[in-house]
Amino acid sequence: MKLFTKAILTSSLSVALLAGSCAGMSNAHAAGSKGDISIIVNNETANVDVTPYIRDGATLVPLNAIKTIPDVQISWNNNSKIVTVNNNGQKSTLKAGSTTATIIGHQVKLTSAAEMKNGRIMVPIRFITAAADAYAYWNAGQRVVYVAKPSATLAKQLQSSDTATARNASIRFPAVDKTGTLLETPETGDNMLYTTYFPKNKVDEFFKQHMDIVNYYRIINNHTELLWSAKVDLKQQVKNTNLPIIPYKIIEFKGKMPSIPTGGVYFAFSLPGAFHYGIIDKNGKATELPTATPEQSQQGIFNILEEEQLK
Incomplete structure (x- = not known):
């Protein structure tokens, strides 16, 4: 997957939204280690x-x-x-x-x-x-107490008939870690790159990747739960039959691996301002799409017409 091609200017807000839950889970590990x-x-x-x-x-x-x-x-x-x-x-x-x-x-x-x-x-x-x-x-x-309650506005946005609106709400939903996320390998590359994957037509489940760690989240009873955390080999792109949306070799994981045999879409943001997006088919083939408009990049997650063409 080409994630380091032409960069365009994007807002720090977009990066924050895509990184959100990853940062919260990291804070939990740091806090818990102190007792x-x-x-x-x-x-x-x-x-x-x-x-x-x-x-x-x-x-x-x-x-x-x-x-x-x-x-x-x-x-x-x-x-x-x-x-x-x-x-x-x-x-x-x-x-x-x-x-x-x-x-x-x-x-x-x-x-x-x-x-x-x-x-x-x-x-x-x-x-x-x-x-x-x-x-x-x-x-x-x-040693962390999680408290989760979405605002009435956020809950309403999740129910929107517009996929982009619902997805932008889902990545902001309050998250609870019941599994424990794996820790990144420091030498894997650009630590300011964050990628979010959505299975085809899904709004209530998604994956977030930071460096070589991919976390799977699903909205359950008005909150989001981290259900699976995996370490991947970024140098080996493979077809994961039950999870083709993740096009890397999975070398370690915690929790129950989800089975989602469809393709989907991805949005990748990095500082100081690179933004890439595209589709992944059911065979794990990733296609990066043309440069987004400034309005799309500021929106964070937007509708991708090519998603409907995925088999």
């Missing part, structure tokens, strides 16, 4: 001034770390000592020191109470995510 618990809310590592901890089987986090969950308001009343979550008018409350919460009109027993630590209110993450209708996942190996 402290970290929080990733919608692909962004939360800044905390009090380290999260586990008590009575519950993970307690500082309230400010999770206020970025979209479409909800989370507040703390220092006089009443009550945490309130307002999710589109549906309120949930938890009083510090109590193991009983009111979540949208129902009393729920918690394993641990909210409490003060170093001047900060620490709240069981499960109370917040249940009240906010968000997804939470504890990756014990990484």
Whole structure:
């Protein structure tokens, strides 16, 4: 696949969108290696001034770390000592020191109470995510709490009948790592090149490649999950019968390898401004297409007419 031909000027926003989930997963590995618990809310590592901890089987986090969950308001009343979550008018409350919460009109027993630590209110993450209708996942190996909830706008864009709009939404969906991404080999080349692959006509599953690592993501129940991570040999282009969209020899992987026997499209961005795109047929043959317009490159993912010609 020719990924280093004529370069055109593209925006750093496009590169950020294509690189997004890869960077979030790398941050998770770095955070987990230190032993402290970290929080990733919608692909962004939360800044905390009090380290999260586990008590009575519950993970307690500082309230400010999770206020970025979209479409909800989370507040703390220092006089009443009550945490309130307002999710589109549906309120949930938890009083510090109590193991009983009111979540949208129902009393729920918690394993641990909210409490003060170093001047900060620490709240069981499960109370917040249940009240906010968000997804939470504890990756014990990484020691990372993932919190995922797409905004209403992003969720609506994913349902768009326009493939490009839906795909641009899918790569911005909050990701959760349940598999663990493999680490790149430093000497494999340009570390600022990011490639995103979509199987033919698919909007809810995609691959992201950085250097010699390819990660497979699929949207499940309103969040994205990293399901497979593979190391490839960039010097050996081969036909992967069950995965022809990845035209390199797979030498190692984690997770369950997906079986997608169709071709698809790819978009490759690199700094300081190269952009390439094309199609890959079901036999693994890649065809780079003509230079995109500035408008297309700024869009990030756009519709490719040749995709419909793929068998």
